[in-house]
Amino acid sequence: MKKVITLLFLVLVGFVQAQQAFKGKGDTKINVGANLQNDGSGIQGSIDFGLAENFSYGFVASYLLGVNEFSGFYNGGTTPYVNEKPEFKDRFDAKFRINANIGNVFNIDEKLDIYPGLNLGLKNFGGHVGGRYFFTEGFGVFTELGFPIAKYSDDNDLFDHLNNQVTFSLGASFNL
Template structure:
């Protein structure tokens, strides 16, 4: 674990100042990472396309690979897809070119929700991200089975982000 922390610190200390976390119009980002939530862990991917200086739209898909043994979840209950809208605030609040913070809204198969994310780029093409997400309005609210609570709760995403120039 100490080696892992030291490696991350070294990577962060050798960043390139030319890295751009968000370029504005026509900016394209692809993210892949782990999805962590109560009773399940999985993989998530997302794609964002810049519409303006501080606005992007995109899509995200998540599939839970590991589900708690007490939860009987079908393939459909393990999967979620969402359309998303994000506002990129990194350059507005003066965080520097390689950092971006982005709150946004999601409209998915399971709910309408909110996400808050951060990206840090080591170079022009590679960086790391983390996102927090939670539902604002669930499509079904009463008597949810444990499998129906998957993707309908607080979740954390963490992984790598790639810049498509």
């Protein structure tokens, strides 16, 4: 019982002591979490640097750990595939991104940061919409929805679709 009361106290203090989610210039956030999508799931990590009151830039990388094997005829072709697995280049993606941190524009809770943005990656040009909620000065949670706008491939390769689709990410966020 003593441990439960201590845990509840720490959670309550975390909510009471929560700080502003995005402070602007000089602010640095790191996100680490799960990446979920069709035909695979993996990990995602990102870092964002504040440039102005409502603007940041950063980098994001993802790697698909669990990917479905492919057997059959791809894209109506005549070449049969049997238990094909994607290589590293098919599983990995990295992107440069810019965000508009607009939580304070809508005058919502200062612990919540909402950020739409654009990204330029190894596989496509795309966009994302995300949110971070900070429980304490240094720790919070995040979620993001990413989507391609323009793909670099013609989808003729067996695993081109892996990093060219809508993705959903969630995990922990840290304030540096």
